[in-house]
Amino acid sequence: MPSRARLIRTLLLAALLVPALTGPRPVAAQDSERVVAIAAELAGGAAGTKLTITLSKPVEARAFVMERPDRAVIDLPEVNFQLGPEAGRRREGLVQSFRYGLFAPGRSRIVVDLAGPASVGAIETVTRPRDGAVLLTIPFQKVEREAFRKAAAASDPAPAPKAVVREAADQRPLVMIDAGHGGTDPGAIAVGGVLEKDIVFGFAQSLVTKLEESGRYRVRMTRDRDVFVPLAERVRLAREAKADLFVSIHADSISSAPQVRGATIYTGSEKATDAESAKLAERENKADAAAGADAGEGPPEITDILQELTLRETRGFSSGFARTLMGQLNPVMEMSTKPHREAGFRVLRSPDVPSVLVELGYLSSKRDLEMLQSPEWRAGVTGSMAKAIELFFANRATLGRPVATARRAAAIAPVSP
Ligand SMILES: [Zn+2]
Numbered sequence: 366m367p368s369r370a371r372l373i374r375t376l377l378l379a380a381l382l383v384p385a386l387t388g389p390r391p392v393a394a395q396d397s398e399r400v401v402a403i404a405a406e407l408a409g410g411a412a413g414t415k416l417t418i419t420l421s422k423p424v425e426a427r428a429f430v431m432e433r434p435d436r437a438v439i440d441l442p443e444v445n446f447q448l449g450p451e452a453g454r455r456r457e458g459l460v461q462s463f464r465y466g467l468f469a470p471g472r473s474r475i476v477v478d479l480a481g482p483a484s485v486g487a488i489e490t491v492t493r494p495r496d497g498a499v500l501l502t503i504p505f506q507k508v509e510r511e512a513f514r515k516a517a518a519a520s521d522p523a524p525a526p527k528a529v530v531r532e533a534a535d536q537r538p539l540v541m542i543d544a545g546h547g548g549t550d551p552g553a554i555a556v557g558g559v560l561e562k563d564i565v566f567g568f569a570q571s572l573v574t575k576l577e578e579s580g581r582y583r584v585r586m587t588r589d590r591d592v593f594v595p596l597a598e599r600v601r602l603a604r605e606a607k608a609d610l611f612v613s614i615h616a617d618s619i620s621s622a623p624q625v626r627g628a629t630i631y632t633g634s635e636k637a638t639d640a641e642s643a644k645l646a647e648r649e650n651k652a653d654a655a656a657g658a659d660a661g662e663g664p665p666e667i668t669d670i671l672q673e674l675t676l677r678e679t680r681g682f683s684s685g686f687a688r689t690l691m692g693q694l695n696p697v698m699e700m701s702t703k704p705h706r707e708a709g710f711r712v713l714r715s716p717d718v719p720s721v722l723v724e725l726g727y728l729s730s731k732r733d734l735e736m737l738q739s740p741e742w743r744a745g746v747t748g749s750m751a752k753a754i755e756l757f758f759a760n761r762a763t764l765g766r767p768v769a770t771a772r773r774a775a776a777i778a779p780v781s782p
Contacts, residue, residue, distance in 0.1 A: 400424055401445045402465075403498075407457035413506050414458030416477065420444070420499040423492070428485040428503065429520035430513060434573070434589035435479040439488075439503055444473040459483045459505045464578060476577065479505070482513030538758050539583040540576055541608035543712065544569035545615040548593030550652050553618035555728035562591065564737050565614040568725065572614070572747040579751060581758070595653050596711040603718045610686065610754065611720035613712050616737060617645060618728040626730045627701035630690055631722040632683040633713030638706040645724070646708035675717055682719035686757045690721065693753040697745045699726065699733070723750075 404419040427440045446465050453463045461478040486504035493500060508516075544566040546552035552561030569586060576584045585606055587599040594602075603611045619625050637643035687705050694700065701724075713720045725746070726733035736742045 399445045400442065401447055403447050405448050405452045405463075407455055407460055409505075410458045411480070411507065412458075413504065414460050414483075416460060416463065416475075416503045416505070418475070418501045418503075419493075420501055423490050423499045424501065426488045426501060426503070428488060430479075430483070430485065430517050431520070432514060432517040432589070433586050434570070435482055435513065437477040437479060437483065437485050437503075437505065439475040439477070439485075441473045441475070443471045446473070456480075459507060464574070466578075466580070475503075477503075477505070482508050482510050484508045484513070484516060537581060537583050538609040539585065539606055540754060541585050541587060541603040541606060541611045541718070542569045542573050542576075543587040543599050543603075543611060543613040545613060545649070545712075546593075546652060547588045547591055550593050552652070553616060553728045555618065555734050556620075557734075559728060559734065559738070561616045561618070561728060564616050564728070565725070566591065568737075568743055568747065569614050571743050572612075572750055575747045575751045576754065579755070581755065596650065597653075599712050600715050603720070604715050608715075608718045610757065611713075611715060611718045612750070612754075613710075613720070613722040615649065615722060615724050616726055616728050616733075617724045620729050623729050623731065625701075625727055626733050627699040628694060628704065628726055629701045629724045630687045630694075630705050631710060631713070631724065632680065632687050632705070632707050633710055633720060634680070634707035635709055637708040638703070642706045642708035646710045649722075650709075650711045672716060679715070679717055679719055682761075683713075683721055685760070686719055686753070687721050689756050689760070690723070690750065690753040693749040693756070694746065697749045698736070698742070 399421075401421040402418050403421070406417045406419075408415050408417070424441050424444065428437060429440075430437050444465075448465070453465065456462060459480050461480045463475055463477040465475045466473065483505040486506055488504075489500075489502045491500045491502070492498070544562075546560075546562035547566065548562075550562065552565070554560055566588075573584050573586060576582050585602075585608070587602050588594045599613075617629075631642065631646075637646060684705075691700070691704050695704070710722050713722055726737055728734055728737070
């Protein structure tokens with residue numbers, strides 16, 4: 366076999382020397398330490414879809430699923446992904462797109478965005494006789510939402526030996542992205558029939574992808590599809606997940622003033638900055654009623670001094686983030702005349718999760734609407750938002766304040782006099 370090994374090595378060398386090579390690449394040398402992935406194929410349909418990765422040698426793969434948004438995660442040992450730039454953007458059946466990369470030293474991960482609830486079947490490894498390449502096939506089968514939810518919940522506490530690794534990974538800050546409205550609640554409606562719920566959902570998905578790609582955060586969404594989620598439930602989801610930051614995405618509309626343009630960042634307060642902000646909060650707070658749901662309960666009652674302090678500290682962080690965000694967004698997008706305002710939004714009422722609400726622009730402005738629908742604009746703005754989030758957490762770290770301080774304070778029972 367020496368001549369065959371030499372041939373393979375020559376081919377690998379050629380691949381490394383010609384980075385622009387776009388066709389199928391030669392398989393890496395069998396004696397190489399690293400595992401190289403050289404191709405990815407999708408096949409099948411909406412009931413069952415297969416993702417096949419071509420590797421230079423066999424690997425052990427472990428899969429699990431996650432909800433909000435629906436994803437399948439495939440953990441692998443470190444893999445050098447030599448796939449084309451478009452590899453993960455193809456869409457087929459149950460697979461909406463997929464991302465891959467180094468997840469931790471020595472560990473790579475493929476994250477598959479699912480078009481709907483699906484289970485991962487037995488992962489197969491087959492060696493291709495003609496060149497020794499290894500085909501790793503990951504099958505997805507459509508399942509009911511309930512079964513998927515159970516599988517996602519079950520895959521949360523990892524088996525014992527993995528628990529430590531998981532625990533370490535879970536130290537990353539959790540960012541909760543909240544796409545406004547959804548389902549029976551369309552939010553604002555533009556003249557041409559464009560709906561706020563769709564605009565903000567597309568934006569939120571793009572932001573989630575950007576944050577996940579950075580590998581710095583755990584990222585969740587309050588809604589992962591076109592579904593109605595009550596305002597109080599959005600707050601509950603953020604608190605229950607112990608989110609470190611909550612970013613709500615909206616787009617406003619004032620049909621009587623089509624000239625009004627630009628983005629505004631809101632933080633929560635009992636007292637609104639101005640009448641305009643108070644009116645907007647009132648409009649957004651009607652989301653539950655608009656969707657045909659109960660108005661839900663009011664804000665949690667603040668009864669003791671520790672909770673009061675927690676709320677004050679949290680609001681300080683919310684305002685700090687709003688200012689950072691303003692600094693990052695200002696150069697890349699049109700801002701309103703007063704870009705940071707306060708008002709009593711129901712969705713900003715977590716006493717222990719720094720929260721902001723971004724009104725991206727006005728659906729009633731022709732120019733804003735054009736921007737809101739432009740993929741280039743969206744890429745620029747989500748990039749700047751991701752940068753602001755990075756600065757926010759970097760700043761918290763240098764302040765020496767553990768991310769969960771506020772929450773612990775909130776959990777301490779008040780001392781009786
Ligand atoms: Zn809205």
